[in-house]
Amino acid sequence: MIPSDDNHKILSEENRRAIDALLEAGLVDGDDLVQKHNESAESTRQAAALSLLRKLEAYPVSEPDTLLLDSTMARIAREERAKQDRMEIHTPSWGKRTQWADFGAVAAVALLATGVGWPIAQRMRAAALEQNCANNLRTVGSSIAAYAVDHRGNLPATASLGGLFESPAASKLDWSNYEHSGHLLLLERNGYARHDSLHCPACTAGSACGTFSFRVPSVNTPFRLELMGRTPLVADANPVIHMRRIGNKSELSAPNTQCSMNHQQRGQNVLFADVSIIWLVTPLINGDNIYLPDGVQDSQSLPLSPQATTVNDIFLAQ
């Protein structure tokens, strides 16, 4: 606590004057005052004050170490050296021949940076992209919820955009023509979501991936938000359909374990109907592959029309 300067009130006016007189006299006259303190009340008071102050001299102090001078000068010298080091600018000497050892050291550092630093940087970048993807999915989830509120609980589903899926040639029901889920595009076209939020930023394979796959409505079941419970609604792009589109059948040898291409098949972000987002390292939820309709094991047997087969089937298709 910083003491209040009002504390001088705790001394009487006479005592304050006595202290002031002593200090102003440099405490020199105090000796005389002590000798003749009976002469006046004022001098008695000053003598008493001096007597009190002299008790301070009983404060125990030890003689400083004789090495204090040396240690002080040594400390100053250390600081001087440190200061010079800080100020010194290391510039390459053009006249000095570069040693092979210098090259070796530089090469070793470069190798170390490449061998250790690069993978770390890559992992950090991948983690950041996964987070950005999850953020986009969260935006999509909010957009879907807003859409449902405005449409009596119905989820975005369109037949006018070429059936369940947007297709440049709607009449040609072929997987290779499906560019994006028409459901999600409906959000964009009606102002519920921006186009850039409908994409995963982690995709490095150009236009071949980077989209999201939306839930395919089950046959003869209302497509309403409140009926979804806590089930997946949207996820990173369906790898099975992606492979089908680009015509690469050989990569689908084990479709049940294929993760989305968006994150180089390390896993996928999945948006649930309660707008929670989970990173899954396999496409399986309770044994059901979210990227395949029930009864389908690989891309070869995908139905021509992408449609969920049963009421409880969770099928996210691009």
Next chain:
Amino acid sequence: MNNDTTISFVEIEGEETSDESLMIAHLAGDGRAFPLLVERYRTDLHRYLQRFLGSASAADDVFQETFLQIYLSASTFDVTRTLRPWLYTIASNKARDWYRHQKRRVALSLDKPMGHGENEFTLLDVVASKNKQPGDSMSALEESSCVKKVVDALPELHREILLMAYFQRFSYQQIADMLSIPLGTVKSRLHSAVALFADGWAQTTHETSKDHS
């Protein structure tokens, strides 16, 4: 700021050379000057710091810090002024920094009323009375211990000003200049310091005499 023309060769003649001349010599590049200055204040400043900080080892540290600061800031010293107040100002600042880092002390509350009106504090009167005081029966060792206890318990600002005024014999005006506070504040702070010391002394000696009995 110092004038370059004043920084010239200074003949160092041991004790007779003033502090300011030593600083001028140091600024002129005389390597003997600064160690002489350090040695000159070794005892006086170290004792001041011991009383201020309550510890000899802390005083060692702050002493070194002080002279390091003096060394680094020597070029800013106005050689037309006296060095001693500047030195003690830096030492006090360093000591306060040390306290801030330590944070070991609990500030003494001064909110407690110590006397009003007719009962206005009269500890000096008590000391002045001819009656035998509790402290009178103490041994030198006990007295030393009590004084340390009381001084160490003083709030930092009060302890500083009391030590500056009593031991270093700085005038009110010098203290005001050193601490950059008004003269009236110096006085009131010193009055408080004396009263707190008197109060602490009375309490401590009273406890000691009770222990004896």
